[in-house]
Amino acid sequence: MIRSEILREIAPILHDNLVVCNIGLPSQELHMIDDNAKNFYMLGTMGLSSSIGLGLALAQDKTVISIDGDGSVLTNLGTLPTIANNVADNYILLIIDNGSYGSTGDQPTYAGMKTKLENVAKACGCENVVVCQDVDTGKTLQAAIDSKQMTIIVSKCDSGNIKLPVITMDPVVIRDRFMKAVAS
Amino acid sequence: MDISKKIVDDLVANDVSFITTVPCKQLAGVIDEVEARPEIFHIPSNKEDEGMGLCAGAFMGGKRPAIIMQNTAIGVTINTLATLTQYYRMPLPMLISYRGELREPVACQVEMAVHTKALLNQLNIPTYHFHKESDADELDAILKYTFMCNKPVAILTDASFWGGYGDQ
Numbered sequence: 553m554i555r556s557e558i559l560r561e562i563a564p565i566l567h568d569n570l571v572v573c574n575i576g577l578p579s580q581e582l583h584m585i586d587d588n589a590k591n592f593y594m595l596g597t598m599g600l601s602s603s604i605g606l607g608l609a610l611a612q613d614k615t616v617i618s619i620d621g622d623g624s625v626l627t628n629l630g631t632l633p634t635i636a637n638n639v640a641d642n643y644i645l646l647i648i649d650n651g652s653y654g655s656t657g658d659q660p661t662y663a664g665m666k667t668k669l670e671n672v673a674k675a676c677g678c679e680n681v682v683v684c685q686d687v688d689t690g691k692t693l694q695a696a697i698d699s700k701q702m703t704i705i706v707s708k709c710d711s712g713n714i715k716l717p718v719i720t721m722d723p724v725v726i727r728d729r730f731m732k733a734v735a736s
Numbered sequence: 737m738d739i740s741k742k743i744v745d746d747l748v749a750n751d752v753s754f755i756t757t758v759p760c761k762q763l764a765g766v767i768d769e770v771e772a773r774p775e776i777f778h779i780p781s782n783k784e785d786e787g788m789g790l791c792a793g794a795f796m797g798g799k800r801p802a803i804i805m806q807n808t809a810i811g812v813t814i815n816t817l818a819t820l821t822q823y824y825r826m827p828l829p830m831l832i833s834y835r836g837e838l839r840e841p842v843a844c845q846v847e848m849a850v851h852t853k854a855l856l857n858q859l860n861i862p863t864y865h866f867h868k869e870s871d872a873d874e875l876d877a878i879l880k881y882t883f884m885c886n887k888p889v890a891i892l893t894d895a896s897f898w899g900g901y902g903d904q
Contacts, residue, residue, distance in 0.1 A: 594820075596815070596820065596823060603788075609793070609797075630786050727796065727826070731796050
């Protein structure tokens with residue numbers, strides 16, 4: 553499976569939760585599959601999906617799922633020790649690990665070579681790190697939500713993209729409707 | 737009154753309850769005070785752009801955030817300030833140690849000091865420079881301004897403000 557197929561499959565699970573979605577194609581795909589107020593689309597700032605999600609989870613009680621990519625986590629590798637040492641049991645970091653920088657033309661990442669992000673996360677002190685195959689992402693994500701424990705999921709999938717348009721929503725509109733959904 | 741305590745009192749009085757820090761020698765006292773206050777969730781970050789991501793999330797979760805960092809961080813965070821904090825119109829008080837100013841013992845710090853105000857100006861970030869202890873009397877108003885207009889605001893605090901570096 554490629555990332556957009558995973559997102560399509562897990563969309564019904566995401567739908568009931570607050571989602572912070574990574575820049576580029578992941579946000580464009582989620583926007584196309586199930587646009588709703590509980591999705592925060594990143595239009596820029598590569599690497600910060602996990603940080604924004606953690607800050608949000610620490611600030612309120614609803615479950616927060618950060619959708620990130622292997623390339624973006626590598627961009628902001630300092631996020632993993634911060635997550636490990638500031639446990640928020642309403643927080644799930646879903647790393648869709650296709651071993652490539654999808655939005656920029658599928659250049660390979662180091663996560664697709666020697667570096668295993670699940671091992672990095674564990675070495676940083678993250679306690680619940682689950683590796684799954686693409687087809688098992690939905691049940692793994694649901695189990696993480698049900699466990700009510702902070703969980704890092706690394707979902708291994710194929711690289712590849714679908715063509716779709718950029719998000720033209722105004723960022724303040726995205727942020728405002730998201731904050732209303734958070735507060736509701 | 738101890739200046740670090742006064743600064744954190746103003747933060748607490750303005751309902752700032754989520755603070756991320758990247759340390760600086762000049763800011764050690766204020767960071768200790770942040771850590772000591774039960775009203776504040778203190779989350780050290782490893783890099784300042786990561787910290788701004790945490791603050792963005794906390795703001796959307798209903799908390800008032802702040803970041804405490806060195807001026808060298810302006811070089812690290814320009815993209816985050818432009819494409820996250822400013823683009824989504826979020827408030828962020830930035831309490832910044834202004835290294836490389838008068839009484840600075842480390843020459844390399846001057847290299848970013850000479851760019852600091854120019855970069856903040858280029859980003860249209862409202863900037864306040866605390867040089868004397870009495871300058872901190874404006875902090876309460878600066879914080880109210882930040883959360884009124886939903887913008888990042890820079891508060892540069894130089895070595896003279898903090899009373900120098902001790903023995904030199």
